[in-house]
Amino acid sequence: MLATGLTFVAMNGIVRHLGTGLPAAENAFLRFAFGLPLFLPTLIPALRRGFPRDLWAGFALRGALHCLGVIGWFYAMAHISLAEVTAIGYVNPVLVTIGAALLMGERLSWRRMVAIGVALVGMLIVLRPGLRALGSGHLAQLCAAAMFAASYLIAKRLVERTSPAVAVAMMTATVTLALAPIAAAVWVPPEPWHYRWLLLAAGMGSLGHYFMARAFAVAPMTVTQPVTFLQLIWASLLGTIVFGDQVDLFVILGGGLMIGAVSYITWREAARRSPITPPIDVAKGA
Structure with a gap:
């Protein structure tokens, strides 16, 4: 999950660099087509x-949900800062953790429930509804987070019956097919430099999904998800240094609240040596 976060932040920076020159659906299609x-x-x-x-x-089903998610995500990347995209994306692991407990029977202690509540408060601090107007980029990223959460829950089930590599390969293929007609409807001829950057983004994204699938195959989601919160630090640094984004103290405060809540609960369970991580099943393949 640590490697997943690093590769996804790198991909975020590439997509931000591409800007709004191409429609979100076309950018998303090319990213997955190049990765296929x-x-x-x-x-x-x-x-x-x-x-x-x-x-x-x-x-x-996973391909359809992920298709909607990537369109929303590409749109958000072009309209709000990297730090905001990353912070709003923390709705995703919160939803995944809740869904894993409700639908998959993974244990959710009272400490984890408190952490989820604190993380949601942090999200409200990031968004500040009522104190500022939420733009289309914010709403697109919220919808994307929900779609990705549903996709990841399905991925958890899929890697119980097939290898992580097959699960990611099928996700890439189904998303590419789902995006093709949408991209064709809004197609704008790309410039040569678009292809170079999108090819690199495809490699980063595909590698990130593989790392994530490997993590899902060997540990409960309630263990793997907290690591994704480190992405806020890297995304904030990248946005400030490379793109000149101003540091939003509310984003840092809200994101830090979420990071602190989930990190605390993970540390508590590690200190108690709770048996929350099952042994690796070598039968699932490398």
């Missing part, structure tokens, strides 16, 4: 073996 060849060595043998019908349904 990286997974063909995994995807082709898996398709030849085939999947049960219910597994196909899981792949398709």
Whole structure:
């Protein structure tokens, strides 16, 4: 999950650099289309073996949800700061943690429930509804976070029945197919430099999803998700140094509140040596 955060922040910086020159759906499509060849060595043998019908349904549902999420995310990246995108994205792990407890039976102690409440307060500090007008970029990122949370919950189930590499390859393929007609409807001819940056973004994003799938395969989501909060620090530094974003103290305060809440609960359970991480199942493959 640490490697996931680093690669995703790098991808965020690339997408921010691209700006609004291309529609969000087109940017998203090109990012996944460029990433798809990286997974063909995994995807082709898996398709030849085939999947049960219910597994196909899981792949398709995840692809549709992730498609909506990436469109919203690309739009938000072009309209609000890197730090805001990252901070609002913390709704995602909160929703994932709640969903994992409600739908998958993962243990949610009272300390974790308090941490979730504190994290939501932090989110309100970041957004400050009623104190400022929320723009379309903020709303797009909120919707994207919800879609990604649902996608990640499905991913957790998928890696219980197939390898992380296959799960990511199928996600890349289904999202590419879902985005193709949407991108075609708003297509703007890209410049050559667009392709170079999007190819790099595709590599970073695909690598990040693989790291995340590996983490999901060996540990409960309530363990893996807190690590993603470190992205706020890296995103704030990148936005300030590279793009000249002004440091928003409310974003830092709200994000820090969320980081502190989740870090505390993780430290408490580690200090008690709670058996919350299952052993690695080598049968799932590398």
